[in-house]
Each structure stands twice: as C-alpha cells, then as structure tokens.
Amino acid sequence: MDFFNYSNQTLHAEDVALSDIANQYGTPCYVYSRATLERHYNAYADAFASHPTRICYAVKACSNIAILNVLARLGAGFDIVSLGELERVLKAGGDPDKVMFSGLGKQAVEMRRALEVGIHCFNVESEAELYRLDQVAEDMGKVAPVSLRVNPDVDAKTHPYISTGLKENKFGIDIKDAVRIYQIAHSLPNLNVMGVDCHIGSQLTELKPFLDTFDRLIGLVDQLSEKGIKIKHLDLGGGLGVRYRDEVPPEPAEYAKLLLDKVKGMDLELAFEPGRSIAANAGVLLTQVEFLKCNPHKNFAIIDGAMNDLIRPALYGAWMNIVPVSLLPTPEGKRAYDLVGPICETGDFLGKDRELDIQAGDLLAVRSAGAYGFTMSSNYNSRNRAAEVMVDGDKTYLIRARETIEHQLAGEQILPD
Ligand SMILES: Cc1ncc(COP(=O)(O)O)c(C=O)c1O
Numbered sequence: 001m002d003f004f005n006y007s008n009q010t011l012h013a014e015d016v017a018l019s020d021i022a023n024q025y026g027t028p029c030y031v032y033s034r035a036t037l038e039r040h041y042n043a044y045a046d047a048f049a050s051h052p053t054r055i056c057y058a059v060k061a062c063s064n065i066a067i068l069n070v071l072a073r074l075g076a077g078f079d080i081v082s083l084g085e086l087e088r089v090l091k092a093g094g095d096p097d098k099v100m101f102s103g104l105g106k107q108a109v110e111m112r113r114a115l116e117v118g119i120h121c122f123n124v125e126s127e128a129e130l131y132r133l134d135q136v137a138e139d140m141g142k143v144a145p146v147s148l149r150v151n152p153d154v155d156a157k158t159h160p161y162i163s164t165g166l167k168e169n170k171f172g173i174d175i176k177d178a179v180r181i182y183q184i185a186h187s188l189p190n191l192n193v194m195g196v197d198c199h200i201g202s203q204l205t206e207l208k209p210f211l212d213t214f215d216r217l218i219g220l221v222d223q224l225s226e227k228g229i230k231i232k233h234l235d236l237g238g239g240l241g242v243r244y245r246d247e248v249p250p251e252p253a254e255y256a257k258l259l260l261d262k263v264k265g266m267d268l269e270l271a272f273e274p275g276r277s278i279a280a281n282a283g284v285l286l287t288q289v290e291f292l293k294c295n296p297h298k299n300f301a302i303i304d305g306a307m308n309d310l311i312r313p314a315l316y317g318a319w320m321n322i323v324p325v326s327l328l329p330t331p332e333g334k335r336a337y338d339l340v341g342p343i344c345e346t347g348d349f350l351g352k353d354r355e356l357d358i359q360a361g362d363l364l365a366v367r368s369a370g371a372y373g374f375t376m377s378s379n380y381n382s383r384n385r386a387a388e389v390m391v392d393g394d395k396t397y398l399i400r401a402r403e404t405i406e407h408q409l410a411g412e413q414i415l416p417d
C-alpha cells in the first residue's frame with residue numbers, strides 16, 4: 001500500500017494534502033510519510049523474523065534525525081559511513097550496539113568515537129585499515145569488533161556508478177585475498193573478528209546477484225572455520241531496488257524466503273543495510289512551476305526545484321516520476337515539457353518530455369525522492385537547501401527548516417586588510 005494517493009483530485013501524503021504543505025512551508029520541500037517508512041522497515045523485520053537478523057538502515061539514503069528516530073523506535077540498527085552519520089544516529093536515539101560502520105576511508109578520529117560509544121561492528125575494507133583500527137583500539141585499551149568487507153566479484157547489473165561488487169571497483173577486499181587478510185585480523189591483539197560483510201551495489205532489480213554473493217561468502221565462512229576463525233554474522237549489505245518507472249524489484253519477503261532456505265541450520269546471524277528500499281518511496285520532492293516557456297522546438301516548465309535539490313537525474317540520468325499535485329485541467333492543456341530548474345547548467349533538469357497539463361503556479365511532486373534526495377543536495381548556485389516535512393496521519397511536522405542565506409554564510413570570513 002502506498003501512502004501517497006490522490007483524494008479529491010489532489011495528491012495527499014497520508015491524510016494531508018500536499019498543497020497545504022506547500023502553502024505552509026513553501027517549495028521546494030521534501031515530504032516524507034511516517035507510515036510508509038514504518039511499512040518498509042517492517043517488511044524486512046517481518047520477513048526475517050524467524051532467523052537472528054539485524055536490519056541496519058543505511059543512513060546515507062536519508063539522514064534526517066526524525067527519520068532515524070522513527071526507525072530506531074521500531075528497533076532498527078544503522079549502517080553508517082562517517083562520524084557525522086554516527087552523531088546523527090546517537091542524536092536520534094539509535095542504539096550504538098546496533099551500528100555497523102562501513103566505508104573505505106575511516107579516519108582515526110571516526111574510529112575513536114565509534115569505539116568510545118561501543119558500536120556493533122566495523123566493516124573494514126583494506127589491510128591498511130585493519131592496522132589503523134588495531135592501533136586506535138590499542139591506544140584506547142579496547143578491542144574493536146570487525147568484519148571484512150569482501151568484494152565477491154559479482155555483477156549487480158545496475159548503473160556503473162552504483163555497482164560496487166566487481167573486482168575493478170574500489171570497494172572491499174578481493175575475495176581471493178580474504179583468507180589471508182582474515183588471518184591477519186585474527187592475529188591482531190586489539191581486534192575481534194565477528195563477521196563477513198559485503199555490499200555489491202544499489203538499485204538491484206534481481207535477486208540472483210545477491211544469492212550468488214551469498215554462496216561465495218558462505219564458501220569463505222567455511223574456509224575461515226577450517227582455519228579456526230569463527231564467523232558470527234554475515235552482512236549482505238543493502239541494494240534492493242525500488243520502482244521508479246516500470247521496474248519490478250523483488251520484495252524483502254521474496255529475498256528472505258530464498259536466503260532463509262539457504263541459511264537454515266547454520267549458526268550464522270544475518271545482517272542487511274537497506275537504504276533506498278526503505279526511504280525512496282516514503283518521500284516526494286514538492287516543487288512549484290515558476291514559468292512556462294514554450295518555443296517552436298521545446299516546451300519548458302521552469303520549476304523551483306533544481307539539480308542542487310535532487311541530483312539523481314543529472315548525475316545518473318535517473319528517471320523520476322513527476323506528477324501534478326492537482327489533477328484539475330488547466331487552460332494550458334496537456335503538452336510535453338522538459339522540467340528544468342533555475343541553475344546555470346543544461347544538465348539541470350528533473351525530467352524530460354513529460355506529458356503534463358500544468359500552468360505557472362502549479363505544484364508538482366517528484367515521486368520516489370525519499371532516498372538519495374535531500375542527502376545528496378547542495379548549495380550550488382548558493383541556493384538554500386530545501387525544507388523537510390514529515391506527515392504522520394493527519395499531522396505535519398517540519399523536521400528541518402529551509403536553510404537561509406545566513407546559515408550559508410555562517411562560518412565564512414573575508415581576509416583582513
Ligand atoms: C556499504 C553500503 N551499505 C548499504 C548501502 C545502501 O544501499 P541501498 O540504498 O541500495 O539499499 C550502500 C549504498 O549503496 C552502501 O554503500
């Protein structure tokens with residue numbers, strides 16, 4: 001069930017009309033549905049309920065502390081990649097013992113803070129990182145829990161920029177080298193080997209690459225066991241795709257059914273790091289049409305949302321569904337528009353060739369924008385980052401105020417004479 005629906009010809013988030021949100025908070029504005037977030041998280045939690053499993057939401061997808069708090073209250077763990085994400089999780093009331101720390105360039109200061117608060121596990125991506133973590137742990141008189149992120153050389157069949165499990169990608173430790181590096185990890189006095197980790201890519205629309213990865217990693221778990229290294233958990237990362245246009249990605253329940261069959265009888269916890277499949281369809285970007293500009297070659301709808309607000313179309317050529325908030329006909333009638341922002345780049349568009357019946361002043365909603373939307377936004381062209389709003393039933397909460405130019409200028413200074 002989708003909690004973004006039309007009622008009285010107007011798009012609603014749960015029980016609130018998006019036009020009311022635009023009136024109250026202005027545009028561009030990200031709007032999230034609490035019920036959708038909860039439904040998506042629970043789809044994982046329920047699917048894996050019969051097996052010890054950690055669902056660690058990938059904070060990078062959408063990191064507003066209200067979102068993290070909603071998930072923390074459901075018992076979610078978190079996958080983080082920076083000190084900033086860790087501080088967000090802590091501020092949101094997340095349990096440090098449910099945090100996995102991924103990322104290939106962890107700094108000593110980040111490791112220190114994570115050890116201080118007692119995270120569940122570091123997903124280490126290189127031999128050099130192991131030595132750094134061992135040293136930081138020794139300096140603190142602690143033992144660091146580690147998994148190695150293994151690169152299984154599996155083709156995730158997704159966009160090359162978000163495919164991470166091929167041997168030519170920068171991520172993880174080559175599976176062929178993994179036993180040797182596990183032996184090093186095992187021998188270092190301030191590390192405790194806990195698991196095997198991987199993440200092969202994002203927006204996967206088939207299960208086969210995940211299942212192939214599982215098979216390869218189970219082979220590794222067996223090899224390690226023969227060497228006396230006991231693995232407690234297998235973290236399969238995130239990556240389950242969502243429907244942007246006509247994709248039919250698998251549901252967590254289908255994924256669980258196939259995996260739980262394989263893991264049956266094994267003394268091995270599972271962990272997942274889903275981001276997009278929890279947040280994407282729980283959010284829209286609301287934007288307003290500023291002007292229509294029609295010439296013999298093209299019709300442009302110039303909107304107040306831009307590539308700085310949502311970079312996916314410009315960066316990956318991603319197709320996002322863009323719908324009018326009101327379905328009432330306009331005097332303009334239906335035309336094919338390129339939906340372009342005010343930024344001084346030709347790549348600044350959110351959609352091209354979209355058949356829409358719109359006029360200046362109308363509101364549009366970019367669907368599936370809850371993941372990798374706000375978190376990838378910037379101040380390019382010195383634009384203020386958008387507001388974020390959460391809808392919960394018939395209530396609306398401003399969960400991040402629109403930035404102001406004062407926020408942007410704070411901390412900058414000019415040189416003295
Ligand atoms: C290490 C890691 N875990 C989890 C995720 C979340 O992936 P997704 O949003 O595709 O579920 C990512 C991003 O792709 C990642 O890099």
Ligand SMILES: N[C@@H](CCCC[NH3+])C(=O)O
Pocket residue numbers: 060162202203312371372376
């Ligand atoms: N930012 C990407 C996903 C990156 C996943 C992070 N490893 C997207 O919008 O599709």
